[in-house]
Amino acid sequence: xxxxxxxxxxxxxxxxxxxxxxxxxxxxxxxxxxxxxxxxxxxxxxxxxxxxxxxxxxxxxxxxxxxxxxxxxxxxxxxxxxxxxxxxxxxxxxxxxxxxxxxxxxxxxxxxxxxxxxxxxxxxxxxxxxxxxxxxxxxxxxxxxxxxxxxxxxxxxxxxxxxxxxxxxxxxxxxxxxxxxxxxxxxxxxxxxxxxxxxxxxxxxxxxxxxxxxxxxxxxxxxxxxxxxxxxxxxxxxxxxxxxxxxxxxxxxxxxxxxxxxxxxxxxxxxxxxxxxxxxxxxxxxxxxxxxxxxxxxxxxxxxxxxxxxxxxxxxxxxxxxxxxxxxxxxxxxxxxxxxxxxxxxxxxxxxxxxxxxxxxxxxxxx
Amino acid sequence: xxxxxxxxxxxxxxxxxxxxxxxxxxxxxxxxxxxxxxxxxxxxxxxxxxxxxxxxxxxxxxxxxxxxxxxxxxxxxxxxxxxxxxxxxxxxxxxxxxxxxxxxxxxxxxxxxxxxxxxxxxxxxxxxxxxxxxxxxxxxxxxxxxxxxxxxxxxxxxxxxxxxxxxxxxxxxxxxxxxxxxxxxxxxxxxxxxxxxxxxxxxxxxxxxxxxxxxxxxxxxxxxxxxxxxxxxxxxxxxxxxxxxxxxxxxxxxxxxxxxxxxxxxxxxxxxxxxxxxxxxxxxxxxxxxxxxxxxxxxxxxxxxxxxxxxxx
Numbered sequence: 001x002x003x004x005x006x007x008x009x010x011x012x013x014x015x016x017x018x019x020x021x022x023x024x025x026x027x028x029x030x031x032x033x034x035x036x037x038x039x040x041x042x043x044x045x046x047x048x049x050x051x052x053x054x055x056x057x058x059x060x061x062x063x064x065x066x067x068x069x070x071x072x073x074x075x076x077x078x079x080x081x082x083x084x085x086x087x088x089x090x091x092x093x094x095x096x097x098x099x100x101x102x103x104x105x106x107x108x109x110x111x112x113x114x115x116x117x118x119x120x121x122x123x124x125x126x127x128x129x130x131x132x133x134x135x136x137x138x139x140x141x142x143x144x145x146x147x148x149x150x151x152x153x154x155x156x157x158x159x160x161x162x163x164x165x166x167x168x169x170x171x172x173x174x175x176x177x178x179x180x181x182x183x184x185x186x187x188x189x190x191x192x193x194x195x196x197x198x199x200x201x202x203x204x205x206x207x208x209x210x211x212x213x214x215x216x217x218x219x220x221x222x223x224x225x226x227x228x229x230x231x232x233x234x235x236x237x238x239x240x241x242x243x244x245x246x247x248x249x250x251x252x253x254x255x256x257x258x259x260x261x262x263x264x265x266x267x268x269x270x271x272x273x274x275x276x277x278x279x280x281x282x283x284x285x286x287x288x289x290x291x292x293x294x295x296x297x298x299x300x301x302x303x304x305x306x307x308x309x310x311x312x313x314x315x316x317x318x319x320x321x322x323x324x325x326x327x328x329x330x331x332x333x334x335x336x337x338x339x340x341x342x343x344x345x346x347x348x349x350x351x352x353x354x355x356x357x358x359x360x361x362x363x364x365x366x367x
Numbered sequence: 368x369x370x371x372x373x374x375x376x377x378x379x380x381x382x383x384x385x386x387x388x389x390x391x392x393x394x395x396x397x398x399x400x401x402x403x404x405x406x407x408x409x410x411x412x413x414x415x416x417x418x419x420x421x422x423x424x425x426x427x428x429x430x431x432x433x434x435x436x437x438x439x440x441x442x443x444x445x446x447x448x449x450x451x452x453x454x455x456x457x458x459x460x461x462x463x464x465x466x467x468x469x470x471x472x473x474x475x476x477x478x479x480x481x482x483x484x485x486x487x488x489x490x491x492x493x494x495x496x497x498x499x500x501x502x503x504x505x506x507x508x509x510x511x512x513x514x515x516x517x518x519x520x521x522x523x524x525x526x527x528x529x530x531x532x533x534x535x536x537x538x539x540x541x542x543x544x545x546x547x548x549x550x551x552x553x554x555x556x557x558x559x560x561x562x563x564x565x566x567x568x569x570x571x572x573x574x575x576x577x578x579x580x581x582x583x584x585x586x587x588x589x590x591x592x593x594x595x596x597x598x599x600x601x602x603x604x605x606x607x608x609x610x611x612x613x614x615x616x617x618x619x620x621x622x623x624x625x626x627x628x629x630x631x632x633x634x635x636x637x638x639x640x641x642x643x644x645x646x647x648x649x650x651x652x653x654x655x656x657x658x659x660x661x662x663x664x665x666x667x668x669x670x671x672x673x674x675x676x677x678x679x680x
Contacts, residue, residue: 201467202460202462202463202464203464203465203466205430205460205462205464206458206460206464206465206523207481208430209428209429209430209453209456209458209460210453210454210478210481210482211450211453211454211481211482211483212481213450
């Protein structure tokens with residue numbers, strides 16, 4: 001045989017042998033197989049049904065002196081709008097927008113005493129343009145359909161005000177929630193690899209043979225990462241502020257407290273995964289199981305309110321959902337402490353549940 | 368909530384357990400393990416891999432809960448108070464268990480703090496001094512040789528000043544001088560009243576123990592002094608020249624042989640009980656001159672591990 005061919009053949013055999021060894025390792029780890037083959041299929045089905053990028057009817061509040069049923073019917077008949085309140089004052093309508101009880105506020109001003117013309121201001125919550133832009137487009141097309149009506153009397157002046165991101169800056173759209181995504185992935189990974197790495201290095205058995213109990217071990221492992229997470233979050237948000245001029249209009253101390261809980265929750269979830277995982281590969285796959293649905297079901301990429309109720313319930317299990325709301329609320333809409341605290345509580349509950357789970361799993365796992 | 372009963376860590380009988388058992392699913396890891404050790408005794412757990420030695424040590428260390436049996440360790444109920452035990456028992460794991468990125472001193476200091484040692488720095492300084500580790504105190508553990516790493520691990524097990532020391536294959540992979548130094552330390556500790564349980568594959572080390580137990584597939588098939596274990600194994604050794612003998616053929620065809628231990632010029636045929644007549648005839652047919660040899664602990668353990676029944680002569 002040609003020696004070149006022989007060397008080539010040996011090289012192929014060696015390569016295939018390594019591939020065979022690796023495939024054996026994969027085949028003999030059923031958890032990895034489930035995570036690689038079955039979970040993605042389930043996720044595609046789940047996200048396919050849950051995510052609605054085209055959106056549903058936009059919520060509208062009307063501020064006007066008279067309650068002319070014609071305008072109401074016009075909006076609701078279009079199928080693109082759902083009027084949640086009518087006859088409000090301009091201030092009440094804007095407050096509802098800030099609290100995210102409506103996406104669009106239509107304020108009909110009293111007719112001009114001299115000309116009789118009616119001025120209308122349309123306010124849209126632009127802290128989430130993925131939702132507000134389609135709503136404004138539909139409103140505009142509705143207006144032009146009216147203009148095309150031969151009976152239409154053009155005595156109306158319409159003005160559109162985009163609130164919270166008036167210049168439609170791209171950076172302001174993404175970065176508030178993105179800062180949470182960055183911190184979430186880091187904390188999940190750090191937590192998920194910490195125990196399993198020690199188990200693989202052999203230090204874990206020695207630690208378990210000491211008086212250290214499960215709670216001490218979990219909290220002790222989390223503490224340095226908690227500090228690291230706080231530093232990371234401060235750095236990321238600081239960068240957003242300096243580089244993109246992201247406004248931080250709301251209650252920052254309350255947001256700081258929320259961040260501490262958000263970081264702790266992800267560390268606890270990561271540590272639970274780590275305590276349960278048999279290898280570092282399993283731990284990484286377990287983390288993906290958390291952060292992929294977090295990103296897709298939290299409102300970070302697709303509007304949360306457009307998702308069906310069951311997907312919203314599911315999304316409510318992920319801390320990132322609350323982070324997305326709080327970050328946009330505090331950074332762009334200037335939300336107060338009460339708004340933030342109301343979302344800190346569920347994240348604290350998730351963190352406490354994850355801590356409990358981590359302790360329980362930890363107790364059952366020995367090297 | 369279980370609170371530790373009043374107890375004395377200096378109990379006269381530090382280990383007094385009976386019928387301990389542990390299963391992992393359908394696999395019996397340890398069955399009916401009973402042991403009574405006085406202060407200062409050294410117990411050697413010997414036997415093949417998977418025999419249950421590590422499981423036994425982990426149960427005594429309070430690391431694993433036993434599924435069956437009862438007993439007292441350091442005067443306290445083993446199954447009721449594992450937390451109390453973990454704070455008082457010294458345990459050296461089979462594998463390297465030190466933080467490689469930390470220095471020797473940092474590793475020991477961390478342990479001392481975890482064990483709530485009164486003056487951690489002083490305790491660490493003393494251990495560094497006693498085990499000749501001072502010159503490596505600020506060296507990262509990952510940069511030490513295997514022998515020194517093992518020695519640091521041994522010192523780490525002694526951080527809580529334990530009255531009961533559990534060593535899981537402490538000399539595995541060590542060269543002879545390091546191994547001898549470690550055994551000298553064990554002997555010193557035993558002389559000072561520390562009770563020591565050592566698991567080992569090296570049967571020559573078993574001779575350093577007061578009592579040994581032979582672990583085979585989770586069962587303790589024999590225990591006692593080394594001489595007692597050899598006698599109870601009923602091992603009979605016949606030494607024959609290797610010339611004209613085929614190992615596989617001997618193992619397959621020699622009636623009643625438990626183990627064939629092959630050497631360069633001669634091999635030992637180990638039988639349990641008396642040598643069957645058929646075996647003697649088999650040797651004569653091949654013109655193999657045979658001579659009796661004294662059975663060693665290795666022969667005895669081989670007989671227990673081989674699990675051949677006693678063969679009628």
